[in-house]
Amino acid sequence: MTTTAEKTVVAKPPKKRKERDFRIQSKYAPYARFGKYAALLLFLVFFLMPIYALIVTSLKDPSEVSVQRVWELPSTWSFASFEAVWPKLQDGLFNSVMLAVPASIISALLGAANGFVLSKWRFPGADFVFPLILFGMFIPYQSVLIPMTETMSFLGLKGGLDGLILVHIIYGLPLTTLIFRSYFSGISDEIIEAAEVDGAGMLRTFFHVALPVAPPAFAVAIIWQFTSAWNDFLFGAVLTTNKSYWPVTIALNNIAGGQSIPFNEAMASALIACLPTLLVYVLLGRFFMRGLMAGALKG
Amino acid sequence: MGLRRRGFVALAMAAALAALPACSKDANDGGGGDNSKVEVFSWWTGPGEEDGLAAMIADFQTKNPDIEFVNAAVSGGAGSNAKAILQTRLKDGDAPDSYQRHAGLELQDDIRNGWVSDITSLYDSEGWRDVFPAELLNYLTIDGKLYAVPVNIHRSNLMWFNPKTLKDLGVDEKVPASWSDFLTVAEKIKAKGKTPLAIGPGWTQKHLLENVLLGELGKAGYDGLWNGTTDWTGSEVTEALGVFAKVLEYSDIKAPSADWQPMMDKVVSGDAAFAVMGDWADAYLKGDKGLTVDTDYAVAASPGTDNIFNFLSDSFTLPAQAKNKTAAEAWLKEAGSKSGQDAFNPKKGSVPARTDADPALYTGYLKWGLEQWQGTKDGSIQIVGSLAHGVVANNAWNAEIDTALGLFIEDGDVAKFAATVKQKYEETK
Amino acid sequence: MRRFRRWGPALLLVTPSLLLIGVFVYGFAGWNAKVSTSTSRGYQITDDSVGLDNYQNLLKDERFNMDVRNVLIFTAVFVLGALVTGLVLAMLLDRGVRFESFFRSSFIFPMALSLIAVGIIWRWLLQNGEPAGGLNKLFDDVGLGFLAGDWYNSDSSWAIASIALPAGWALSGYIMALFLAGIRGVPEELREAARVDGANEPRVFWHVVRPMLWPVVMSALVILAHISLKTFDLLLAIVPKGDLALDTPAMYMWFTTFDGGFYGRGATIATLLLAGIAVVIVPYIWYSVRSERRK
Known part of the structure; x- marks a missing residue:
C-alpha cells in the first residue's frame, strides 16, 4: 500500500474564504x-x-x-524496552536511510524531467504515453515479483541495497512524474515561450526556468517517495538476502512479527521503526498535506 | 535565489550519487575462497541455541585455529524467515559455505536444483555410520546419498502438563495412554471449565496432527503415510483423522495462542491442561521461565507413542557453490564430532544425533531424552520422522498440506482432507 | 527535421524513464503472465507451456475461492467504512472548527506509518480471550463491554472484516483530505447564493455541495478498492500464519511462491490480481485523462 499518494497533485493552499456570513443561525x-x-x-x-x-x-x-x-x-x-530492541533495529534504520534518501531524490529528479516534458515540451505520442506511465502507480507489486527477483539476481543486483534503491526509483517514477506534470502545468506557457524566444533549448529551459520554481513540488515528491520507500516491505523482503542489508520494516517484522517477543518490545520496535516517517510528517506536514488536500480533484 | 535553488538541486543529486556505492554489497566477501574463513548460515539466534552455537564455534576454533568463523545467523521463528532468505541466496549462486536445514526431505528441492553436494564420503571417512543410528540415516538418505550432517535431535511427540493443574482437576497426573483415553480425560476437564488442550498457529496444529496420526497408526502405518504405502483415504487413516478432529474440539482452537510460547504459558498457568509440543519447550520453560521439570511442569511421550521417537534434526550441508569447501568440510566434521555435539546440545536443549554422547552432560528433561534417543541404537525405541519439521515431506507437499489443514480447520471435512493430501502427494513427488 | 530538433531532446530526456517503466512494469507483468502458463515449480521457472491449466486449477482451488470471498468482504467493509468515516470527518471539519489543523493532522498521520508497524500495533490491540485486553479492555472500562469482540480470532467467516478496522484507521484520514478539498473546492458564491435564497446549512450541503462531490467519491472508491485488493503487509503482520479464515489472494501468492516453490501458481494468482486491479483502474485513468483533455 505504498501508492496511497495516487492522484496527488500539488496545488496552492486553499484560498481564504470570505468572512461575511449569511448562514442562518438556528x-x-x-x-x-x-x-x-x-x-x-x-x-x-x-x-x-x-x-x-x-x-x-x-x-x-x-x-x-x-x-x-x-x-x-x-x-x-x-527505557528498558528500547534498550532491548535497539541493537536489533539500528542496522535496519541505517539501511532504510541509505535506501530511502537516494531513492526519493533520484526518483524526484527523473520525475521532474518527465513531468516537464509531458506538460511543457510534448513530443508526439506524449498523450498516449502518460496514461501508460500512470498505470504503473497502481500495479500490484505481486505481479512483478517473480520476474523482478529473477532479473535482479541475473544482474547481480540482489542481496544488497543498490538493487532495492533501483526498483524504488523505478516504481516511484509514475507518482513523481504525475506530481511534476501537474505542477508544471500550472506554470504559464508564456514563460516557457519567452525562454524559447531567447534561444534557450529544452534542457536550458528545464534547468533555468522550470527547476528554479519547482522546490515545492520537490518537497512533495521527495516526502511521498521517502515515506513509501521507508514503509515498503515486499521489495525489501525479496531483494535483500543478507540481514545486514535489511531495511527496518523487514527487521521489524522479523523481531516483532511473531508473538514470541514481549508486548513492550513489540511496541518499542514499532515505535522506533515509525519515528522517522512520523518526524517527517510532523515537521514537513504542510507539504504532505498540500500533496493530499488537492488530491484526486483534477478529473 | 535562483542560484541557491540550483545549488540545492545539484547538492541533492551529488548526495544521492555519493550514497549509492556506499550501499553496494560486497560480492566477494568470501575472500576469493582461500579457506581462511567459513561462513555458516543458521537460524540459531534465540536464547539457548545462540549459546550452543557459540560453544560449538569455540570447539571448532581450537581444532581449526586458522579458519575464521563467520556467523551468518538469521533470526525468525523456527527458521521460517531464514529459510526464504536462504532460498534466494542459493538460487542467486551466493551460497554460504555451509547452511542449516532440517534433515530429511526439506532438502529435496536443494538437491534437485543442484545446490548441495553429496557428502556420503565424509560419513565413511569420519566413521559416522557407526555412531548415528542406522534408522536415522535411512531418513537422511535421499536417492541413495547423504547430503547433510545432523548436529542434534529434537523430539516432536511429547505432551506437556502441569501436575498441579491435573491434581486440582482430579485427573491422573500423567499423559493419557492413548488418544481415546485423552478424549475421556478431556471431557472431565472440559466439564470443570478448563481448556483440555492448548493449541497455537497453523504449524502447531500440523505438529499435533502428526502426533495424533502416529499415536493412532503406529510406526508402520505412520511411515507409510509419507511413501504412499498407507492409503490416506483408507478406513484406518479416516478414523485417525476423526480422532484428530475430536481432539481439536477439546482444544482452544477458537482462540488459539499466537505462537508456541504463549501456548506453553497456558499450561504453566493452569488455563489449559495439556499441550503437544516438541522438546524445545523444555529449554523455554527451564531457561526463560525458570521452572523445574517434574514439579512445575512434566512431560511424557504423547498418547500412544511410548517407545517411538518422532524426530527432527538440525543439520548442516555443503553447498555446491561454497567458496571455501575445505573449510566447510572442517565445519561439517566439527558438526558431526562428539566434542562438537556435546558442546552444542546441552545449551541448545536437544540431544546429540550421535549415540555415544557423554550422559553426564545432560540433566533434567534431557537426561530422559538422551536415554530415549540412545535406546534407538538397540531398537528398543523406534524412530519416525516429523512432518511439520521437514523430515518426511518435501517443501511443496508440506505447503499443500498446510493449505489442506487450514481448510480442514475451517470445515472439518475428513474425507476431503485425506483425498486432497493423497492427491497432492502424487502431484508433488 | 526542425520539429525533431524541438522535441528530440525532450524525448531523449524521458527515454530512460520510459524504458525502465516499460521493462519493470509492462515487461515484468507480461513475463509474469508467461510464467503463469508454465509448470514452474521447486523455486524454478520452467519454459514448458501448460496453457491455462494453472488458471483452471485455481478456479477449482478451494483455498483460492475462499480467498476471493475473503478479499471481497474485506474490500466491501473497508471501502465503505473508510469512505463514510472520511466523509463524516470532512463534514465535521468543513466549517469553522477550532484547532482544525490539529484535528486534521491527527486523523491523517497514520498514513505515514509502515503497515507492518500498524499491523503489529493492532494485532495486540485486537486480541480476544480472558481477561480482556487491548481494545476489549477499553470497551469494558468505559461501559461499552457489549462492543468487545473476538475480532480477527472470531470463529465467524466474517473475521476478515475486522482487518478493515486497522486498514480504515490507516487510510480514513486520506479520504477525509480528499473530501475536504472537494467540499472546499465548491465556489463560495454558489453556497452563498443558496443561503441568500433561504436555504439552511444542511440544505446547502445537500443541494449545492453534494452533487459536486461525485468525482471525489469515484476517486476515493477506486483508490480504496485497489489498495484493498493488494493489501499484504498489514495482513502479514496481523494474521497468524496458516489461518485460512483470514487468507487473501495476495497472501496465498506469497506463501505458495516462496514457501512451496510453486512459481507457476504464484504467477497465476498475481496475474489475476493485476487483472482485477486493471478492471478498476484502467477506466479511471481513461476517464481522468479524457476529462483533462477536454478542459
Missing part, C-alpha cells in the same frame, strides 16, 4: 456545535488510541506490561 445551533465537537473528540480518541498504547507501553517498566493493563499510565518510566 436555535439548535449550540447543540449542533456541541455535537460536532463531541463527535470530533470521539474520532480523535479513536485515531490517537493506538499511538497512546504504543508510546505508553514502550515506556513502561517491563514488569508492569500486559495487554490487560495497556491503557494504564506507567507507574515508573523506563
